[in-house]
Amino acid sequence: MEGKNKDDAVMEIEDSLSRGMFAQERQEDFVALIIAFIVIVIALLS
Amino acid sequence: MVQLKRRMRNFFDAIKRNTPGFLFCVILAWLTLNFESWLKSFGEGSIPYKLVYSYHINWVIIGIFGGMIIRNFLGPKFPAFLLPGISNWARPTIKPGIILMGATLTFKEVVTIGFSGIVMVIICIALVFVTTIFLGKKFNISKRFIYLLSMGNGVCGVSAVIATAPVVKAKPEESIYVISCILIFGVIALLFYPIVGYYFNIPDAVYGAWAATSVHNTAQSIAVGTMYTPANEVSTKVVSAVKLARNSLLPFLVVALGFVMASEMRMEKKTQLPYVKIIAEYFPLFVLGFLALAIWNTFSPFSKSELTIIKKWWMYLTLNGFVGVGLLTDLRVFKIIGGYRPFMVFSLACFILIVVSLLLGYFFFT
Secondary structure (H helix, E strand, O other), X not given: OHHXXXXXXXXXXXXXXXXXXXXXXXHHHHHHHHHHHHHHHHHHHO | OHHHHHHHHHHHHHHHHHHHHHHHHHHHHHHHHHHHHHHHOOOOOOXXXXXXXXXXXXXXXXXXXXXXXXXXXXXXXXXHHHHHHHHHHHHHHHHHHXXXXXXXXXXHHXXXXXXXXXXHHHHHHXXXXXXXXXXXXXXXXXXXXXXXXXXXXXXXXXXXXXXXXXXXXXXXXXXXXXXXXXXXXHHHHHHHXXXXXXXXXXXXXXXXXXXXXXXXXXXXXXXXXXXXXXOOXXXXXXXXXXXXXXXXXHHHHXXXXXXXXXXXXXXXXXXXXXXXXXXXXXXXXXHHHHXXXXXXXXXXXXXXXXXHHHHHHHHHHHHXXXXXXXXXXOHHHHHOOOOHHXXXXXXXXXXXXXXXXXXXXXXXXX
């Protein structure tokens, strides 16, 4: 069971590495900027 | 036309894949806020009152540890279909939260905190590199593994490892090893930093700088800093500004490491790395949002009512992310460390970093 857990955890990290985590981070940054902008607009309009 | 159809399909697939986990986090975050209000509603002297006011059980702690308990109580039975939404949509909501924190600071404050923070970070990074190289040689670890351990330990955790791995030509299993060390240490920090902080009565600003310079992963670092004193926001402001300063150094350190590797390998000019591209690609964009809001607040200060709305959204967004961090903390990560020597090096360097960054925190922030 322990071996299986180990494999699962390693595979999970390997998968996130191969998915190109950096491209994902850049995308997250863009979305974060858009969300923050929307919140500021809401705050200014209300 | 075919490409448009494929893009539309990918878009709807992403919504289908991520919505359940995201909604799960939103519901847990909502329950967390209500739970904290419910605890506060009890009178003075009651156990819930003591939990909130004497034991500092706040919404950040409830959100993170609630998520951790659910994830690890269910273990392998935790519904896998929730994970993509938690990882891809909920956890990253910490980033807009950090950006919004910029609206509560002036540019002068950012520069003051950031400058002290950068000096602290540079000292800490130098210390980590020296310690890791010294210990790595003693423990007979390969040079590329030493650089990977140093970057993971010194800069900003997982991102630093991912950015550094191709530069030092690290093996995938080495990257996974260092990422595991970072995540393990992050969990330990979440559990023990606030206890140490309250026990030794560490000032809020010192604690924030300490969390920012010694906890590697951005989400975990912000969580550790925010959970200390979320009400007065001091530790939150300092941890946000200093951690962003630390993250901003990443591309420059990757480039510096590229120079070192190139000279060590005697690379020819044409095989050298595209340094400008590395800086452009690895610079964390959300830092610019944080700075932009601080500049905005300096020249055209936000009104009290505007700040109330911004802070409310900051709380919702960061809490949602913290719940995601808790739900993604799988304690099985403790089992995947293979080989004790690099872990020993990482732990020893980390321990020195923790002590020195706390002392530097007292020097720069009191």
